[in-house]
Amino acid sequence: MKVAIVGGGLAGLAAAVGLSGRGWQIELFEARRQLGGRAGSFHDPVSGQWVDHCQHVGMACCTNLVDFCRRTGLAADFRRGSLLHFFGPEGGCYRFAASPWLPAPLHLGPSLLRLGYLPRRDRLSIARALWRLARLAIDDAEDAPTVGDWLRSQKQSDVAMERFWSVVLVSALGEELDRASLAHARKVFVDGFMASRHAYQIDIPQTPLSELYGGTLQTWLAASGVTVHLAAAARRVEGDGSRVSAVVLADETRVSVDAAIVAVPWRRVREIFDQALAARLSELATTEQIESAPITGVHLWFDREITPLPHAVLVGRLSQWLFNRGRRAGDEASPAGHYYQVVISASRNLAGRPRQDVIEQIVSELAEIWPAARGARLLHARMVSEQAAVFSVRPGIDRLRPPQQTAIANLALAGDWTRTGWPSTMEGAVRSGYLAAEAIMRASGQPQRLLVPDLPRGWLARLLLRSSGTGDTR
Ligand SMILES: Cc1cc2nc3c(=O)[nH]c(=O)nc-3n(C[C@H](O)[C@H](O)[C@H](O)COP(=O)(O)OP(=O)(O)OC[C@H]3O[C@@H](n4cnc5c(N)ncnc54)[C@H](O)[C@@H]3O)c2cc1C
Known part of the structure; x- marks a missing residue:
């Protein structure tokens, strides 16, 4: 056959x-x-490197992607990270990881409450809204509220919207809060952060x-x-x-x-x-x-390391995530350099802006956070925008x-x-x-099951959370 x-x-x-x-x-x-x-x-002739159009990141909750990589031998080329670094608008670094003591869905609570770039009342109000979101029954109809509408109905401040909800959801869904489905936003938090201890960990390809x-x-x-x-x-x-x-x-x-x-x-x-x-x-x-949403990757080669961190989340800036793609030795044809990539999801607001302008803004944002970037020379930069990167989760x-x-x-x-x-x-x-x-x-009369189940839910998560509620695949 x-x-x-x-x-x-x-x-x-x-x-x-x-x-x-x-x-x-x-x-x-x-x-x-x-x-x-x-x-x-694609092959970048200046750096002499193969460069991803845009950094791709998986999460531990992506059980079928994990299974696909394991079966085919690709898993060895991914590195799992359990510690995230959030850089607040004032430049401070906040570590985000699961508490070793608390069961899901509480395991990330202490990290959330330590995000000191958010006023204390916002941190508490975010925790309350997360709890309501996790317990919400949603019918994802065309006229259902967007996650932005729902968050405002939950009295989330502009600061909480910009510095917490957007930070997580825009990169996970590839869409803005005022366009994105509440049901899909709920799935991100329930399946990605609350249902299981390891679900939030990220998998990053190393090649x-x-x-x-x-x-x-x-x-x-x-x-x-x-x-x-x-x-x-x-x-x-x-x-x-x-x-x-x-x-x-x-x-x-x-x-x-x-x-x-x-x-x-x-x-x-x-x-x-x-x-x-x-x-x-x-x-x-x-x-x-089905509509599309754009994602932009900005590729930067500096003459020195600007940060040894493998990745970082940038809050309240144009740059959303930074990925450290390591040092390149260089040869006669192309210079040595440290290669970083900045990702901007739902990047509609970049349309029409000169590339050089965007690159300069990003380099200056990095310099605000990492002193080493202030003295570093930018050897080469490329900006790649994919207009139909993802479908829009309206x-x-x-x-x-x-x-x-x-x-x-x-x-x-x-x-x-x-x-x-x-x-x-x-x-x-x-x-x-x-x-x-x-x-x-x-x-063809030979039924087989291939789909891998979701991560098992922790005992407390099973008691407290509803299932994630976006169209089941069966
Ligand atoms: C910039 C960007 C960043 C992203 N970041 C992430 C991320 O961090 N994490 C994540 O999980 N996802 C991310 N995604 C989304 C992810 O890349 C896609 O969801 C996934 O790759 C889609 O795979 P697909 O096979 O469904 O579609 P596609 O990858 O679009 O594959 C379709 C294939 O069909 C081929 N094709 C088209 N027409 C024909 C034809 N007539 N004959 C033969 N072949 C044809 C195309 O060439 C293409 O290879 C990102 C996407 C982009 C663009």
């Missing part, structure tokens, strides 16, 4: 990993010259993403019998309206298949099906209403997201934008790939 997977982002890759070793002949078609899709890299996919993963796929076709865009998926029969490539090569998983971005998915299939796929009608978004199983038995959809209950993340993409592979196996 031959299955075609169209799209070599994390969703398509997870589908391939899920199906491998189960008797399928798997052919994966990726339009670009490298795997990884939005979680990819460029292209190296992970182009090296370790491609070797694993080849050894597992998955044939990867790069620079092989699918032009059309064909069928008779009840079954998919072939994938036609851009050069008109026709590949006959027994099943297909289409794992392209939501903006491309409708155009790929021939008329007979498109007429049956009414679930795709809503994908046009209220009601889950109603626009189709399930992986389509009305056509031998066709499944995958992609972070399909119905996973997760926002636009690597975890969402991997979940969708596993669910799509499950759908194809079910249709």
